[in-house]
Amino acid sequence: MAGKNNKHLSTHHTHVEQGKNGDQGVKERQSNSPSQSEFLTPTFNLKAVVTETGLKPDTLRAWERRYGLPQPDRTAGGHRLYSQRDIDLIKWLIARQEEGMSISHAVSLWKQIEESGEDPLQNRGKGMGEVSPSVASVRSGDNLAMLRQAWIDACKEFDERKADNILAEAFSLFPTETVCFELLQRGLAEVGMGWYEGRITVQQEHFASALAIRRLETMVASTPPPSRNGRILAACPPEERHTFALLLLTLLLRRNGWDVVYLGANVPAARLESTLSAADPHLVILSAQTLYTASTMLPMAMLLQRERVVSTYGGAVFSHIPALRQYMPGYFLGNRLEQVPTVVEQLLTSPPPMPMYDQPSRSYRLALQHFQERQAAIDARVWESLSHTNQGMYLKNANSDLGQNIVAALTFGDMNLLSSNLDWVEGLLVNYHYRLPAQMLREYIKAYHDAAKEAMDERGDVITQWLQKVVES
Secondary structure, eight states, X not given: OTTOOOTTXXXXXXXXXXXXXXXXXXXXXXXXXXXXXXXXXXXXXXXXXXXXXXXXXXXXXXHHHHHOOSOOEEOTTSOEEBOHHHHHHHHHHHHHHHTTOOHHHXXXXXXXXXXXXXXXTTTGGGOTTOOOHHHHGGGSHHHHHHHHHHHHHHHHTTOHHHHHHHHHHHHHHSOHHHIIIIIIIHXXXXXXXXXXXXXXXXXXXXHHHHXXXXXXXXXXHTSOOOOSSOEEEEEOOXXXXXXXXXHHHHHHHHHTTOEEEEEESSOOSTTHHHHHHHHOOSEEEEEOOSHHHHHHHXXXXXXXXXXXXXXXXXXXXXXXXXXGGGGSOSEEOOSOGGGXXXXXXXXXXXXXXXXXXXXXXXXXXXXXXXXXXXXXXXXXXXXXXXXXXXXXXXXXXXXXXXXXXXXXXXXXXXGGGSOOSHHHHHHHHHHTTOXXXXXXXXXXXXXXXXXXXXXOOGGGHHHHHHHHHHHHO
């Protein structure tokens, strides 16, 4: 990939000597540490620069024409001559592109750093990942936290340009993975908590998520071709629309050389078998964030096991409810996203025996079928019981969300996956971007319990008993 073939420049320079008649003669010399004058002296011809940077001549000329960077000197015969600084500048721009930044933004960032009195290439002898002591101070956790907070504030103000500039600055100072985890991932977590606590609106939360997803998509698209054998399929199950974690994992795996086919959100299970046939993956990664979407993942994981495809899974819900893992076929990828590439490599090279998993009992299968048959009647009874509250919209959403989670618990065969306290139910409804008025919450659960008790026979006892515990909590 462009910018990777730079091993010669640190110890071995190709120089262009200028003859008396203006002709160019090329010679080579050894140099471990060029002086400042050598660093700024225009002595490299276009061919040498192309060889060292991997950039095409047409692209190099286009950058010069459109953005004024680099600015090479010319020989008497009109040929371009570049300094070592020009070459390092080109590499700096290429590195920013590899991090997902457009060339126009990369050039703007270069100029901004220069205008601030800093040199983007300070401590150049240590490589692209190093910066000068004055800039390196920004590497502290406090300053990264300041960048993260500035990005959150920009998102709250719906200021896309400002948010992008903050990300560009962060990527210019920190490793890609550090920015992804410490700024984007933690930033979105803080935005989500702010929304949960009522300090951030749904619109602000969606705006921040969209910006983060868009940046990751750009970075994924700019990753180099795969260098390892083995194809990986990455997908979210039906009705799962939270893609940030899976997209970030796709980026990490691609940067580690893996061939990753990213299918994205809400992938239907019905055509998975034909997808497996066409893509022929060696490993599949499934990602779910809620209990309900974990239940829609279950048929996909079971199919993968039948097809003898290495199946893995992850997502927030498997960290929040560890007991859920015993019901899911496949390998759990762990709680730390940054460690997943290592786990994937181990599974692709020497996978251990497939973990065993528990399946629902006959009583739970009957309860699930019975609940699904009677769910509409339960919803109608709840609606009738609480019609006096004039909370029609809230009731409709609450019935849908609570019902989905009951279905999920029954699908896995364990109602204990649902916490039996009122605070949990309130949190559940809030996490579905819906907040039931506090004074109605207990009244609502009592009405739902009574409706379920009336609409179902003994096959629904596991449901009504759980609802009773919630009412009494």
